Amino acid sequence: MKKGRILSGMRPTGAMHLGHLFGALENWVKLQNEYETFYMVADWHAMTTQYDDTSRIKDSIRDMVADWIACGIDPEKSCVFKQSEVAAHCELFLVFSMITPLGWLERCPTYKEMKNEIKNHDLNTFGFLGYPVLQAADILIYKAGFVPVGEDQLPHLEITREIARRFNHFYGKLFPEPKAILAEAPKLAGTDGRKMSKSYGNAITLADRGKILEKKIKRLVTDPARIHPSDKGHPEVCSVFQYWKAAAKEKATEIKMQCEKAKIGCVECKKALSEKMAEILDPIQEKREKISGADIDEILKKGGEKAKTVAEKTMAEVREAVKI
Ligand code: TRP
Ligand code: SF4
Secondary structure: OOOOEEEEEEOOOOOOEHHHHHHHHHHHHHHHHHOEEEEEEOHHHHHHHHOOOOOOHHHHHHHHHHHHHHOOOOOOOEEEEEHHHOOHHHHHHHHHHHHOOHHHHHOOHHHHHHHHHOOOOOOOOHHHHOHHHHHHHHHHOOOOOEEEEOHHHHHHHHHHHHHHHHHHHHHOOOOOOOEEEEOOOOOOEOOOOOEOOHHHOOOOEOOOOHHHHHHHHHOOOOOOOOOOOOOOOOHHHOHHHHHHHHHOHHHHHHHHHHHHOOOOOHHHHHHHHHHHHHHHHHHHHHHHHOOOHHHHHHHHHHHHHHHHHHHHHHHHHHHHHHOO
C-alpha cells in the first residue's frame, strides 16, 4: 500500500548540480517506492521569470529530465511530465485566481525577495505575482497530499493550503490540504563560497568528472582558521564538511573527529572527497550517456497522458463544484 500521493516539480534550469542531487533528487528517488509520485517540469513557471527570452527553456527541459532519470527517477514508478502539456493546470489556476486575495501574494516572502534580487528582468507582472497560485493548481489538480520541497518553498505551500481551504469553504470539500515533506537538505556552497547556483557559475554539476571535478573540489572554501595542518579544524564552518555530510554520513563522523584533532589535513580531506564524489557520479554519468533526446520525449509523452487523465477528472469536479 502506498502512503499517499506526491507532487513535486522543478523549473527547468538545465543540467542539474550536486545541490539538486542531495537537496531533492535523492529524496524523490526514495519516495517513489513509498508514494504514488508525480514529478513535474514547471515550464510555465520558468516563463514567469524568463518571459523576455524563452529560447533556452526547451533544451533545459531535456537536460533536466535526462538528469532526473540518470539519478534514478524511474518513469515506470513515477509519472514524469511537463506542466504545459496538461492544460487543466491553467484552468484551475484561473479558478484559484478568482478566490485568492491579493494580500496573500503580496505578502509572500519569496515574492518580495525575488523582486528585489532579480534585476535583469522586470518582475512587475501579473504572472509573477500569481506564481504561488499556479503552484497551488499544480499540486491540487492531483489532490496530492504531500509535497517534497526545500525550505524556501514553504511559503508557497502555505498559500496552497490556504487556497484549498478557501475553495472548500465556498464550494464544498474537494481538496486536501497538502503537507510538505522537508528533506534534510544540506547547504552546499559552490566553488566561490556562495550558495551553489547555476546562475552564480559556481556549481559542481552532475557531469563533472576527472580533473575538473578535482579542481572544483580543491577550490572549496575550508575552515579559515586552519592555516597549518597541525591546527585543529572546525568542520561545521567548512564547506567541504557539508559535502561529506551530504554524500557519506558515516564517513563524515570520522572526518569530523580527525579534523577536530588535526589528524587529517585539508588537502588529504579534499582528495578523499573527490574520490567519493567520483564514485557517486560515475554511475549517474554512465546512465546519462545512454539516454537520448527521443527517450526523454517518449517519457514526457507517456507521463503527460497519465497526468492529463487525473487532472481532467479533478477539473470536471471543480466545474461541478463551482457550478460553471
Ligand atoms: N516553485 C518550485 C521551485 O521553484 C517549482 C514548482 C512549481 C513546484 N510547481 C510546483 C514545486 C509544485 C512543488 C510543487 O522550486
Ligand atoms: Fe574542512 Fe576537511 Fe579541512 Fe576539516 S580537514 S577543515 S573538514 S577540508
